[in-house]
Amino acid sequence: MTSSSRSGDREAAVRLEDVAQAAGVSLATVDRVLNNRPGVREKTIQKVRDAVEQLAYRPDPAAARLARPRAWRLMFLLPEGGNSFVELLRTEVQALGPWLQEQRARAELRTTDAFSPVAAAAAILALKGQCDALVLMVQEHPLVRAAIEELVAAGICVVTLVSDVQARGRSHFVGIDNVAAGRTAANLLGGFCGQRSGPVGVVMGSRSLRDHADRLFGFRQVMEVEHPRLDLLTPLVGHDESARTEQLVADLLRQHPDLVGLYSIGAGNRGIHAALQSAGAAGRVIWVCHELTSHARRALLEGAAHAVINQDAAHEVRSACRVALAQLSRERLLFEQERIRIEIYLKDNLP
Amino acid sequence: MTSSSRSGDREAAVRLEDVAQAAGVSLATVDRVLNNRPGVREKTIQKVRDAVEQLAYRPDPAAARLARPRAWRLMFLLPEGGNSFVELLRTEVQALGPWLQEQRARAELRTTDAFSPVAAAAAILALKGQCDALVLMVQEHPLVRAAIEELVAAGICVVTLVSDVQARGRSHFVGIDNVAAGRTAANLLGGFCGQRSGPVGVVMGSRSLRDHADRLFGFRQVMEVEHPRLDLLTPLVGHDESARTEQLVADLLRQHPDLVGLYSIGAGNRGIHAALQSAGAAGRVIWVCHELTSHARRALLEGAAHAVINQDAAHEVRSACRVALAQLSRERLLFEQERIRIEIYLKDNLP
DNA sequence: CTGAAAGCGCTAACAC
DNA sequence: GTGTTAGCGCTTTCAG
Numbered sequence: 001m002t003s004s005s006r007s008g009d010r011e012a013a014v015r016l017e018d019v020a021q022a023a024g025v026s027l028a029t030v031d032r033v034l035n036n037r038p039g040v041r042e043k044t045i046q047k048v049r050d051a052v053e054q055l056a057y058r059p060d061p062a063a064a065r066l067a068r069p070r071a072w073r074l075m076f077l078l079p080e081g082g083n084s085f086v087e088l089l090r091t092e093v094q095a096l097g098p099w100l101q102e103q104r105a106r107a108e109l110r111t112t113d114a115f116s117p118v119a120a121a122a123a124i125l126a127l128k129g130q131c132d133a134l135v136l137m138v139q140e141h142p143l144v145r146a147a148i149e150e151l152v153a154a155g156i157c158v159v160t161l162v163s164d165v166q167a168r169g170r171s172h173f174v175g176i177d178n179v180a181a182g183r184t185a186a187n188l189l190g191g192f193c194g195q196r197s198g199p200v201g202v203v204m205g206s207r208s209l210r211d212h213a214d215r216l217f218g219f220r221q222v223m224e225v226e227h228p229r230l231d232l233l234t235p236l237v238g239h240d241e242s243a244r245t246e247q248l249v250a251d252l253l254r255q256h257p258d259l260v261g262l263y264s265i266g267a268g269n270r271g272i273h274a275a276l277q278s279a280g281a282a283g284r285v286i287w288v289c290h291e292l293t294s295h296a297r298r299a300l301l302e303g304a305a306h307a308v309i310n311q312d313a314a315h316e317v318r319s320a321c322r323v324a325l326a327q328l329s330r331e332r333l334l335f336e337q338e339r340i341r342i343e344i345y346l347k348d349n350l351p
Numbered sequence: 352m353t354s355s356s357r358s359g360d361r362e363a364a365v366r367l368e369d370v371a372q373a374a375g376v377s378l379a380t381v382d383r384v385l386n387n388r389p390g391v392r393e394k395t396i397q398k399v400r401d402a403v404e405q406l407a408y409r410p411d412p413a414a415a416r417l418a419r420p421r422a423w424r425l426m427f428l429l430p431e432g433g434n435s436f437v438e439l440l441r442t443e444v445q446a447l448g449p450w451l452q453e454q455r456a457r458a459e460l461r462t463t464d465a466f467s468p469v470a471a472a473a474a475i476l477a478l479k480g481q482c483d484a485l486v487l488m489v490q491e492h493p494l495v496r497a498a499i500e501e502l503v504a505a506g507i508c509v510v511t512l513v514s515d516v517q518a519r520g521r522s523h524f525v526g527i528d529n530v531a532a533g534r535t536a537a538n539l540l541g542g543f544c545g546q547r548s549g550p551v552g553v554v555m556g557s558r559s560l561r562d563h564a565d566r567l568f569g570f571r572q573v574m575e576v577e578h579p580r581l582d583l584l585t586p587l588v589g590h591d592e593s594a595r596t597e598q599l600v601a602d603l604l605r606q607h608p609d610l611v612g613l614y615s616i617g618a619g620n621r622g623i624h625a626a627l628q629s630a631g632a633a634g635r636v637i638w639v640c641h642e643l644t645s646h647a648r649r650a651l652l653e654g655a656a657h658a659v660i661n662q663d664a665a666h667e668v669r670s671a672c673r674v675a676l677a678q679l680s681r682e683r684l685l686f687e688q689e690r691i692r693i694e695i696y697l698k699d700n701l702p
Numbered sequence: 703c704t705g706a707a708a709g710c711g712c713t714a715a716c717a718c
Numbered sequence: 719g720t721g722t723t724a725g726c727g728c729t730t731t732c733a734g
Contacts, residue, residue: 063711194545
């Protein structure tokens with residue numbers, strides 16, 4: 001070892017003090033530079049930056065966590081009311097409490113009318129100064145985007161969840177590629193229909209929800225090219241409500257007694273299941289849907305649903321927390337590990 | 352707050368000192384009890400245990416990591432030579448280096464002839480005193496089991512990977528439910544075959560590998576009940592080698608030009624792909640295989656493979672490390688999060 | 703058998 | 719602008 005005054009045979013990891021020594025300044029100054037705090041001369045900043053670079057310094061997260069006097073405040077902004085999937089997210093945020101506490105962090109939940117951009121934007125702005133990081137699931141809209149950018153400017157780390165919003169400064173999107181999810185649905189539905197030909201129905205929540213539109217787009221792409229035998233009907237819009245979707249699917253089955261497949265893009269699967277059962281079409285119609293809620297799980301086990309495409313709510317919430325915390329404490333993050341997968345469930349690989 | 356002399360408004364978390372105070376002993380004694388170290392009177396142990404219980408004490412992992420002078424030594428014992436899947440595991444162990452260092456741990460890799468229980472058992476025994484935890488992927492055998500039990504008795508934490516070994520004291524199995532994986536394969540293969548009927552081939556590595564046998568069992572179960580139209584042929588044994596499986600499948604296709612489906616349970620998919628292509632059967636024969644290696648990925652993208660069932664090697668290695676570290680430092684662990692999923696990949700949901 | 707005390711690497715209040 | 723210093727909660731000598 002060269003000039004280090006370190007004790008013992010411990011693995012040589014570069015410490016803040018090594019950086020300070022190399023830069024010829026004190027611990028506090030290095031800390032200020034690393035945390036972008038004011039009160040350091042430009043020249044000194046450069047010296048420190050160089051030393052950090054030179055020594056390939058990485059802060060020790062354990063030490064940082066231990067020394068931090070206050071916990072990070074993570075805020076989750078989710079759609080209010082909400083279907084079972086949103087409910088899962090909410091549960092998961094709560095379940096993460098103990099883990100977050102060990103990380104010197106804590107999460108709070110807020111809800112907003114996700115379908116009203118005005119309400120959502122107001123809710124976002126109200127969070128300024130209320131938290132260190134914000135994780136949100138809202139519909140994309142210029143107002144929302146502006147609100148996000150304002151928070152980012154105020155130094156808050158913003159992460160989008162499930163449905164992305166393209167705002168400058170937004171630090172990460174935690175969710176799946178919905179076009180690919182739609183394509184996957186088509187692979188499954190088309191594959192399971194085999195040689196059969198005939199009409200295939202589609203039920204979605206709304207045409208203006210980004211994720212639903214993307215799924216439909218991907219689904220169409222593959223169906224047209226790879227399963228031309230199957231005839232895609234006009235998508236039905238059910239507002240993610242079971243009562244509504246049940247009615248729609250009941251009508252659909254009446255109009256098309258020869259229906260071969262059904263792709264439900266959004267929520268309301270309980271209604272669809274009921275409609276299929278009443279019409280005696282459960283199992284015969286190849287039905288693919290999204291999100292492994294308790295209803296979808298039951299439908300799968302009973303043989304009514306043939307496949308469920310899922311995004312793991314628990315994983316998404318944890319990932320959002322990890323991303324936010326890593327950002328806040330400038331820790332290393334394996335982005336590879338944070339990609340949310342498009343999961344496929346059949347009745348035998350249920351988790 | 353009652354009698355605590357704690358400073359400030361920090362979240363009240365129970366500390367070692369609170370336990371010491373409650374038990375009327377010193378920090379060092381509590382530490383000795385918690386780490387099962389000798390030199391404490393039975394009566395004192397009881398007092399401490401009670402206090403821990405009473406206060407619901409959980410150690411702060413950040414503080415523990417910071418204070419520990421030496422790094423935990425994790426040892427991985429994997430099959431030597433090995434196919435692409437084992438290669439993935441190996442790569443992942445290496446990739447985890449920096450993360451492990453932050454956790455005050457480090458991993459080493461050893462290989463052994465996993466097909467020879469004698470060699471494996473010897474390799475295991477040689478590791479006594481060489482590490483704090485051992486993660487191993489070996490074939491089950493009484494000799495192996497005995498070796499594991501000896502290590503456990505010596506205070507080493509043992510975790511099994513991919514293929515379980517039922518040894519007393521083994522602290523966790525990281526891997527999938529292979530019976531369920533076989534059932535899932537049957538769901539996919541049978542589903543994609545649709546109305547068709549005819550022979551279905553099976554290729555496995557060996558009849559005496561636990562995971563292969565389990566997959567076959569699950570596959571049979573579902574095929575017999577749900578796809579009686581399809582005729583399961585006698586499994587071919589290809590020793591997980593591409594050259595061998597290529598030959599076998601080529602012969603199979605010659606004998607059964609009307610082959611409808613093919614399930615490959617183990618490795619050697621490169622050979623199967625080649626055989627299907629030469630026979631002009633790629634795409635026509637519904638082919639389902641395991642493990643998303645680069646070959647399987649290519650087969651999927653080209654349309655030769657219809658589905659790949661996967662266990663995420665990276666996740667498995669990380670999970671094994673987390674489980675071992677949690678055990679070693681008596682940390683809380685979300686077992687829910689450690690369950691390895693049976694993943695299904697089609698060409699559009701590739702990660 | 704038990705206790706006191708010195709750190710681990712970092713943060714942040716408080717000096718200068 | 720910059721430096722000094724007192725902890726964060728735990729582990730681990732080293733004394734008794």
